Amino acid sequence: MSHDLSRDGAAGPQQTTSLVTQIGVEAAFATDSSKASVNGSLLDDGLVPAPFHQNFGNVFLDRQAAIESNARTYPRRIPLAIKSARGMRVTDVEGREYIDCLAGAGALALGHNHPVVVEAIRNALSEEIPFQTLDLPTPFKDRFIRDLFDSLPDRFAKNYKIQFCGPSGADAVEAALKLVKTASGRRGIVAFHGAYHGMTHGALSVSGESVPKLALAGLSAEVQFLPYPSAYRCPFGVGGVEGADLGARYIETVLDDPNSGVLLPAGMILEVVQGEGGVNPAPDDWLRKVRSITKRRGIPLIVDEVQTGLGRTGRLYAFEHAAITPDVLVLSKAIGGGLPLSVVIYHQDLDEWKPGAHAGTFRGNQLAFAAGAVTIRHVRECRLERRAFERGRLLQSMLEGGAAELRSIGDVRGRGLLIGAEIVDKDAVGTAGEPPPPSPKLARDIQRECLRRGLIVELGGRSGSVVRFLPPLIVDEADIDAIADRFLDAARSAEAVL
Ligand SMILES: Cc1ncc(COP(=O)(O)O)c(C=O)c1O
Numbered sequence: 057m058s059h060d061l062s063r064d065g066a067a068g069p070q071q072t073t074s075l076v077t078q079i080g081v082e083a084a085f086a087t088d089s090s091k092a093s094v095n096g097s098l099l100d101d102g103l104v105p106a107p108f109h110q111n112f113g114n115v116f117l118d119r120q121a122a123i124e125s126n127a128r129t130y131p132r133r134i135p136l137a138i139k140s141a142r143g144m145r146v147t148d149v150e151g152r153e154y155i156d157c158l159a160g161a162g163a164l165a166l167g168h169n170h171p172v173v174v175e176a177i178r179n180a181l182s183e184e185i186p187f188q189t190l191d192l193p194t195p196f197k198d199r200f201i202r203d204l205f206d207s208l209p210d211r212f213a214k215n216y217k218i219q220f221c222g223p224s225g226a227d228a229v230e231a232a233l234k235l236v237k238t239a240s241g242r243r244g245i246v247a248f249h250g251a252y253h254g255m256t257h258g259a260l261s262v263s264g265e266s267v268p269k270l271a272l273a274g275l276s277a278e279v280q281f282l283p284y285p286s287a288y289r290c291p292f293g294v295g296g297v298e299g300a301d302l303g304a305r306y307i308e309t310v311l312d313d314p315n316s317g318v319l320l321p322a323g324m325i326l327e328v329v330q331g332e333g334g335v336n337p338a339p340d341d342w343l344r345k346v347r348s349i350t351k352r353r354g355i356p357l358i359v360d361e362v363q364t365g366l367g368r369t370g371r372l373y374a375f376e377h378a379a380i381t382p383d384v385l386v387l388s389k390a391i392g393g394g395l396p397l398s399v400v401i402y403h404q405d406l407d408e409w410k411p412g413a414h415a416g417t418f419r420g421n422q423l424a425f426a427a428g429a430v431t432i433r434h435v436r437e438c439r440l441e442r443r444a445f446e447r448g449r450l451l452q453s454m455l456e457g458g459a460a461e462l463r464s465i466g467d468v469r470g471r472g473l474l475i476g477a478e479i480v481d482k483d484a485v486g487t488a489g490e491p492p493p494p495s496p497k498l499a500r501d502i503q504r505e506c507l508r509r510g511l512i513v514e515l516g517g518r519s520g521s522v523v524r525f526l527p528p529l530i531v532d533e534a535d536i537d538a539i540a541d542r543f544l545d546a547a548r549s550a551e552a553v554l
């Protein structure tokens with residue numbers, strides 16, 4: 057397979073929005089092949105000629121570097137200034153087109169500018185809605201709540217409450233931590249190695265990554281981190297079912313041993329698939345055990361589905377794979393249809409908050425309610441979670457096939473359209489029975505080579521050694537083909553210059 061940019065084409069003409077539900081998702085994003093050439097002629101191998109793909113730089117990036125904080129993240133590894141975007145494709149200011157496997161870090165379940173989302177926003181604007189309403193009720197908010205609860209298993213609508221938080225996932229994590237502390241009257245939180253819950257003080261306290269914590273005094277000290285299962289790099293060195301069972305047993309020991317040094321916590325927080333932590337899916341059986349361990353001890357279980365929620369893993373919500381019910385569910389990203397919105401949904405027994413216990417100005421974003429509600433309905437109507445499952449399986453098997461002939465791809469794993477390829481140093485002499493050490497440098501090289509081939513991927517995991525694939529749920533088979541093709545070609549090329 058060669059990377060054929062002409063097949064991907066440029067964004068097609070605007071579709072008539074009302075047709076979308078009739079013609080389906082694939083047709084809604086049909087491209088116009090007459091615009092196949094991107095910024096001039098293509099090379100034989102389909103790449104846009106140098107210097108574009110060698111230099112990656114422009115005045116916007118220069119100005120950004122001069123004025124924006126040193127904390128800026130993505131432009132360091134994805135040095136693009138994006139001008140427009142549609143579906144799976146983004147176009148930068150120089151007219152180069154990319155397949156977007158980052159999709160706003162998973163926020164764009166329907167891709168960029170999906171017609172149903174654009175139509176919902178336009179309609180809302182035409183009604184002269186107030187942009188912000190704090191936490192006052194409005195028809196848009198009411199509709200959003202109904203659509204969100206309709207997407208959850210029935211028991212949620214009967215027994216759970218919703219709290220709207222500030223716009224980001226981290227805001228909702230903060231709210232969840234405050235909620236369980238208030239309800240239980242206890243202080244500590246149990247979290248997991250490799251976890252990512254956001255960058256605010258409380259959320260960072262329960263996240264695994266150490267480097268961002270180095271400069272910060274005063275993070276919550278009452279967090280106990282426990283091992284998260286990993287088949288590839290098992291914390292107990294055994295892997296498989298046995299490794300996960302040992303992990304569950306260890307949790308029980310820590311909680312029950314009066315001399316473990318750990319007080320009964322206010323809550324436990326986890327991701328069903330750790331995304332930023334390197335795409336680590338928890339085995340269903342481990343999750344069921346954790347659910348039962350926490351339930352028996354009266355520890356509220358917070359499931360953070362900021363990244364996995366709304367179809368990404370092949371079920372509408374990732375906890376459904378293991379058929380568990382969290383006490384607290386944290387949602388953001390996809391549920392806002394690409395606009396900022398976050399919520400905590402929790403069992404009514406936990407509702408010990410006093411009025412105003414968790415307030416905030418930006419909890420009433422009406423456009424986000426409109427975009428989110430239509431996104432939830434569209435995902436459900438088109439069964440996009442199933443598509444995520446199928447297309448994810450296809451991509452994973454193509455990557456695994458390629459990994460068999462490439463030395464540097466140590467492991468391919470994931471669930472649905474949350475997929476990671478761990479890049480390793482296959483030549484390093486590792487400990488017997490252990491996988492080769494991760495190779496963050498090669499991962500960065502591969503990411504850059506992907507970009508040269510018109511593919512945006514992100515890195516995650518320990519030291520950034522996992523190439524992450526987070527395409528929108530609308531991805532079609534031709535896209536999957538192109539993603540695998542460009543990635544494997546990039547890996548081959550990066551390996552060749554080792
Ligand atoms: C699981 C999880 N929780 C929380 C967050 C934080 O969300 P935000 O970046 O919107 O604060 C993220 C972000 O990627 C996430 O993946």
